[in-house]
Amino acid sequence: MKLLTSFVFVMVAGLLLFKPVLANEDKIVEFIVQEQIGFEEVPVIQVEVQVSKTRELHVAVVNLDGWKTVKKTQKRIKQSGKFHFELPIENLQPGKYRIDAYLSPRRKGWKDRITEPTRRNLLVLNKTKNPKKSLFSKQDKIKKVNFPKQVVGSQAVELNIHYEVTEARDLHIKLLDSSNWQEFGVLKFTVTENGQISIPLSNMPTDFPTSKFAWVIYLTEINKLEPISKKQGKHFLLTDN
Structure with missing residues (x-):
């Protein structure tokens, strides 16, 4: 089967930004969250990771008013790729939040992290839903x-x-x-x-x-x-x- 070589090149060049990645380098390549949501909505995480072996992906939601962690989750990542998941938060309040993500060895946590945290800001509006058009x-x-x-x-x-x-x-x-x-x-x-x-x-x-x-x-x-x-x-x- 002949591959669409020139076709693939155009797609990659136009849509994706590739960075050199070492074969055994563990890293969070991309980390995306909504910029703002309503307080009845659920944050959605989209992440791309590069791992050399099974790792733990840790994600935490921090309320910047008082720096209190309101949600933590841990996902076992067995191979490199793109993943997405929801972060339901009970009684989510309007305000400014930060979502942190990092990788650690299997069954390990913060003290043994192998990447520094990747951070994104999230604004929770004083409305049930974000009035902006949905993606x-x-x-x-x-x-x-x-x-x-x-x-x-x-x-x-x-x-x-x-x-x-x-x-x-x-x-x-x-x-x-x-x-x-x-x-x-x-x-x-x-x-x-x-x-x-x-x-x-x-x-x-x-x-x-x-x-x-x-x-x-x-x-x-x-x-x-x-x-x-x-x-x-x-x-x-x-x-x-």
């Missing part, structure tokens, strides 16, 4: 896929995908020969909110034979294979001239 929807779906019906030679084109998610999801994009459904390329990446993506492509006949193709696009739970959204397809013809 998520009530249903996981691919809303729309746009791509030309024919690609001629080295023509520069774009694959545009609009999607909605109920929480962080994996977006799968496959390129198939629509005459026999042979797979020519596949890409998966995580989306953390409703949105769209535009993928520029050029010189496709250099990498793929002239034929009838179809893009097949769908959403899954993170690190899962089973689609949770209806698959969306877009057929097109690839010609030399």
Whole structure:
């Protein structure tokens, strides 16, 4: 199977920021929380970690008015990857909070930490819910896929995908020969909110034979294979001239 090498490069360059990571380096690569929520809402943690062996991820919520820890949780991380989870807090009060995260060896804690804390601020409003538009929807779906019906030679084109998610999801994009459904390329990446993506492509006949193709696009739970959204397809013809 021929991979979409140039396609993957464009996606990575446009969407993700990669930092050099040593093979045995344990670290929190990314740590995301909401900027503000209502006092009846639940903080949601999205984290990407790099680990060389099984580690403990520690997360604590600190009320900055008095510096009291109002929530602690500990998650066992067996392999590197992206994770998300909720932090329900009983009787959450309006105010300013800080959420701290660090890694430790298995069954160890603060004194044995192997990373310094990564910290993010959270504002809890004096409202039941955040009036700002939600980053998520009530249903996981691919809303729309746009791509030309024919690609001629080295023509520069774009694959545009609009999607909605109920929480962080994996977006799968496959390129198939629509005459026999042979797979020519596949890409998966995580989306953390409703949105769209535009993928520029050029010189496709250099990498793929002239034929009838179809893009097949769908959403899954993170690190899962089973689609949770209806698959969306877009057929097109690839010609030399």
